[in-house]
Amino acid sequence: MTGRILLTPDCIAEGVACLAEREPRFARAHALTGDPPLRRRPEGFAELAGAILGQQVSTSAAAAMRMRMEAAGLLDPEAALLAGEEALRACGLSTAKIRYIRALAAATVDYAGLARLPDAEVVATLTALPGIGRWTAELYAMTSLGRADVLCAGDLALQEAARLLFELEARPSERALRAMAADWSPWRGVAARLLWAYYRHAKGREGTT
DSSP states (O other): OOOOOOHHHHHHHHHHHHHHHHHHHHHHHHHHHOOOOOOOOOOHHHHHHHHHTTTTSSSSHHHHHHHHHHHHHHHHHHHHHHHHHHHHHHHTTOOOHHHHHHHHHHHHHHHHHHHSSSSSHHHHHHSSSSOOOHHHHHHHHHHTTTTTTTOOOHHHHHHHHHHHHHHSSOOOOHHHHHHGGGGGGGGGHHHHHHHHHHHHHHSOOOOOO
């Protein structure tokens, strides 16, 4: 079973209410930020490629690369596969990102089938592809598939938001954040959205995803 899918802002509001009742710190964050955005994106190659572009770079850098790829018609798997290395490099991609985008374009990913898989199988299927780690796979599951109980705990902005909101001495590791988030199930994906919103509020700027 795929579990709950976040389809509308009402789904977000339901999840926030449950989290706020369970954890007073989430109630405090919600009072400051309001309901976080749904953050739903389309499914398919373009979005997964966009997640690869976002690996270890700022949101502005990732957005710039994506805009250049879109303008060049390279957010299509066939076009990306046929493009020369220079065409992709002209979009700002590093050698590693070029390799990963080409590998994704060459893979026969059943995007419609992914939407029917349980969360763990989605992550396992995607992380089997070159250049796609757990952060990328979980981000795709959260934003493109709308999985309500997926949290990409490797995200630095989420870790920093958790440090600030829970008044921790240090930013939690990915493992520590996953342990914290166990109590937030089945709304870990909503908790992530609330933490991103709190991060933006606390830092006065956008996060890293």
